[in-house]
Amino acid sequence: MTFPATAGADHDLGHSAVQRARELVEPVLRDRVDRLGPSLGGIGRYHFGWRSDGTGATGKGIRPALAVLAAEAVGGTARDAVPAAVAVELVHNFSLIHDDIIDNDDLRRGRPAVWKEHGVPAAILVGDALHTEAFGALLGSGHPNASAAALRLATAMREVVVGQVDDIGFTTRPWTGEQAVRIAEYQSMAEAKTGALLAFAAAGGALLGGADAAVADCFDRLGRHLGLAFQCTDDVLGIWGDPARTGKPVFGDLREGKRTLPVIAALTAGVPASERLGALFERGVRSDFELRLAADLVEEAGGREFAEGEAARHLAEVDSCLASLAMPAETRAAFDSLAQSLIGRSR
Amino acid sequence: MTFPATAGADHDLGHSAVQRARELVEPVLRDRVDRLGPSLGGIGRYHFGWRSDGTGATGKGIRPALAVLAAEAVGGTARDAVPAAVAVELVHNFSLIHDDIIDNDDLRRGRPAVWKEHGVPAAILVGDALHTEAFGALLGSGHPNASAAALRLATAMREVVVGQVDDIGFTTRPWTGEQAVRIAEYQSMAEAKTGALLAFAAAGGALLGGADAAVADCFDRLGRHLGLAFQCTDDVLGIWGDPARTGKPVFGDLREGKRTLPVIAALTAGVPASERLGALFERGVRSDFELRLAADLVEEAGGREFAEGEAARHLAEVDSCLASLAMPAETRAAFDSLAQSLIGRSR
Numbered sequence: 001m002t003f004p005a006t007a008g009a010d011h012d013l014g015h016s017a018v019q020r021a022r023e024l025v026e027p028v029l030r031d032r033v034d035r036l037g038p039s040l041g042g043i044g045r046y047h048f049g050w051r052s053d054g055t056g057a058t059g060k061g062i063r064p065a066l067a068v069l070a071a072e073a074v075g076g077t078a079r080d081a082v083p084a085a086v087a088v089e090l091v092h093n094f095s096l097i098h099d100d101i102i103d104n105d106d107l108r109r110g111r112p113a114v115w116k117e118h119g120v121p122a123a124i125l126v127g128d129a130l131h132t133e134a135f136g137a138l139l140g141s142g143h144p145n146a147s148a149a150a151l152r153l154a155t156a157m158r159e160v161v162v163g164q165v166d167d168i169g170f171t172t173r174p175w176t177g178e179q180a181v182r183i184a185e186y187q188s189m190a191e192a193k194t195g196a197l198l199a200f201a202a203a204g205g206a207l208l209g210g211a212d213a214a215v216a217d218c219f220d221r222l223g224r225h226l227g228l229a230f231q232c233t234d235d236v237l238g239i240w241g242d243p244a245r246t247g248k249p250v251f252g253d254l255r256e257g258k259r260t261l262p263v264i265a266a267l268t269a270g271v272p273a274s275e276r277l278g279a280l281f282e283r284g285v286r287s288d289f290e291l292r293l294a295a296d297l298v299e300e301a302g303g304r305e306f307a308e309g310e311a312a313r314h315l316a317e318v319d320s321c322l323a324s325l326a327m328p329a330e331t332r333a334a335f336d337s338l339a340q341s342l343i344g345r346s347r
Numbered sequence: 348m349t350f351p352a353t354a355g356a357d358h359d360l361g362h363s364a365v366q367r368a369r370e371l372v373e374p375v376l377r378d379r380v381d382r383l384g385p386s387l388g389g390i391g392r393y394h395f396g397w398r399s400d401g402t403g404a405t406g407k408g409i410r411p412a413l414a415v416l417a418a419e420a421v422g423g424t425a426r427d428a429v430p431a432a433v434a435v436e437l438v439h440n441f442s443l444i445h446d447d448i449i450d451n452d453d454l455r456r457g458r459p460a461v462w463k464e465h466g467v468p469a470a471i472l473v474g475d476a477l478h479t480e481a482f483g484a485l486l487g488s489g490h491p492n493a494s495a496a497a498l499r500l501a502t503a504m505r506e507v508v509v510g511q512v513d514d515i516g517f518t519t520r521p522w523t524g525e526q527a528v529r530i531a532e533y534q535s536m537a538e539a540k541t542g543a544l545l546a547f548a549a550a551g552g553a554l555l556g557g558a559d560a561a562v563a564d565c566f567d568r569l570g571r572h573l574g575l576a577f578q579c580t581d582d583v584l585g586i587w588g589d590p591a592r593t594g595k596p597v598f599g600d601l602r603e604g605k606r607t608l609p610v611i612a613a614l615t616a617g618v619p620a621s622e623r624l625g626a627l628f629e630r631g632v633r634s635d636f637e638l639r640l641a642a643d644l645v646e647e648a649g650g651r652e653f654a655e656g657e658a659a660r661h662l663a664e665v666d667s668c669l670a671s672l673a674m675p676a677e678t679r680a681a682f683d684s685l686a687q688s689l690i691g692r693s694r
Binding site for chain 2: 035036037040094098102120121128132133135147150151153155157162169
């Protein structure tokens with residue numbers, strides 16, 4: 001995966017895949033949400049930002065675009081991928097709604113989160129409804145590969161939930177010593193929490209485009225590596241990203257005590273800065289001075305370099321997956337561009 | 348459906364269907380819960396009451412038994428029905444775990460509810476995991492009708508969630524006037540909340556037993572009417588049931604201000620007792636004297652008789668569904684007996 005300095009054309013290809021997916025997916029998605037009836041459907045429409053006046057922010061739409069491109073890569077059409085694209089948007093949003101309750105996050109896409117606006121019971125129930133609707137969207141399509149895709153969705157959602165549980169569990173672990181979070185544990189968690197759903201988007205789209213299981217597995221790997229590349233990059237941005245571009249507070253992840261890859265890599269590097277960082281976290285990082293010191297120690301211990309290296313390694317794996325699949329040059333370029341808009345976001 | 352005074356033999360048949368289903372289902376169910384990993388799997392095992400010492404109360408197992416009997420009724424084996432029986436147990440328990448958060452219920456099966464023991468985040472996540480595992484259990488079976496069954500499961504779960512939302516919404520409505528809950532609304536809610544999952548158990552079991560869609564539809568109707576008969580009976584027991592046998596406080600549903608069928612029927616009967624009852628509820632029913640007065644007014648206005656009549660009508664529909672299907676006499680007797688143990692429970 002290369003990020004050319006003049007990425008205008010590639011970027012437009014990715015944008016166009018997102019745009020094409022959105023135009024195909026949104027009417028079907030709206031229909032699914034409408035099936036939840038006036039009360040729950042209204043809460044669903046609130047979450048998706050579909051207001052009667054046409055305003056409101058929706059998600060980036062990377063996942064449905066990935067499903068559409070995967071279908072096209074294997075010789076199918078964008079329309080073939082729609083049930084998988086709709087399903088992945090439904091489960092992604094179900095996860096967001098439940099995660100906002102769990103993480104006590106008040107805001108989502110610049111608006112009050114569902115639980116904040118409509119209460120926890122409504123947020124639990126609308127999440128459950130979107131979850132089940134995802135299986136309905138796939139299985140109701142009547143596509144001969146819908147059942148195989150739905151089984152992959154069930155497996156992916158198990159991973160997502162288990163990954164979320166592991167991520168929460170990390171926050172209660174000590175910073176140093178035998179019980180501290182190890183790099184391999186972080187990688188499993190990130191693959192499950194972030195990679196599995198991108199893997200489903202790609203493999204599900206490929207299956208509905210007519211791929212067999214072996215080709216779908218290749219798209220699954222592509223999605224996983226894309227998810228891991230994204231997570232590694234997001235972890236770097238969570239410490240050193242420009243708040244004006246990321247929309248997150250400076251040193252945000254350090255302030256929240258998140259066990260992200262740069263931090264775990266720095267703590268386990270076995271260099272003097274590792275020990276100083278561990279001692280600092282154990283005392284508690286509160287002031288802006290301490291936050292900056294922690295960020296500097298993570299960098300000094302090689303945590304930033306390690307995470308950036310991992311992001312590059314996963315992107316190379318994405319490249320290698322794409323190279324192993326014969327596909328039209330335009331589709332290939334659109335994949336590169338989509339990856340760029342996912343990884344390069346906020347930079 | 349008849350309830351013979353000497354129901355010993357029939358009761359044993361139903362018991363044996365429950366027992367057979369439990370023996371087939373439990374190992375598969377345990378395997379599904381184990382797939383959630385040590386942390387989430389442990390919470391799942393807590394909910395199901397599977398303790399290392401072998402103690403703990405599990406559910407009644409009516410739904411898996413219904414799936415098994417439906418498969419046998421159409422010429423399949425009990426083993427054929429297992430993926431549907433496992434799926435229905437998984438989603439039923441997912442609903443219980445989430446409902447206990449929503450309803451703020453501290454106890455489930457005599458133990459602290461999952462959210463009370465492990466916290467709301469863990470309870471949300473383990474519910475989500477069981478939900479997705481249900482689709483995995485069905486679709487992973489490789490049964491040629493698994494996809495059709497899973498689509499019915501998705502539709503049923505939408506109904507369950509919408510029914511739950513409607514039931515919650517009823518509690519905020521006025522007792523009398525234009526905005527009061529109508530009998531037809533109650534019936535839709537009860538069919539969705541209680542009937543849809545029993546409908547899936549029966550239709551899913553039939554499909555895996557080899558039935559076509561038309562026969563599965565007949566089992567779907569059977570399950571719906573069984574669910575409605577159960578709900579009407581449960582509503583009567585919720586006011587007039589013997590606390591020693593129901594395990595619920597006397598006049599429990601009246602105390603909680605639940606919009607149950609006897610109450611709605613009494614309020615909308617248009618007799619003098621209806622008006623007195625409406626005025627009493629609007630003022631608020633608090634003391635034991637007022638609770639007894641409310642129960643008497645519900646009965647005087649014909650609410651109890653109406654609900655009992657509805658239960659009988661739905662049981663007659665169950666009978667008519669069963670009569671329309673050719674099946675071994677023993678299976679038919681086991682269905683009657685299962686219905687009896689569902690409807691006749693706590694009496």
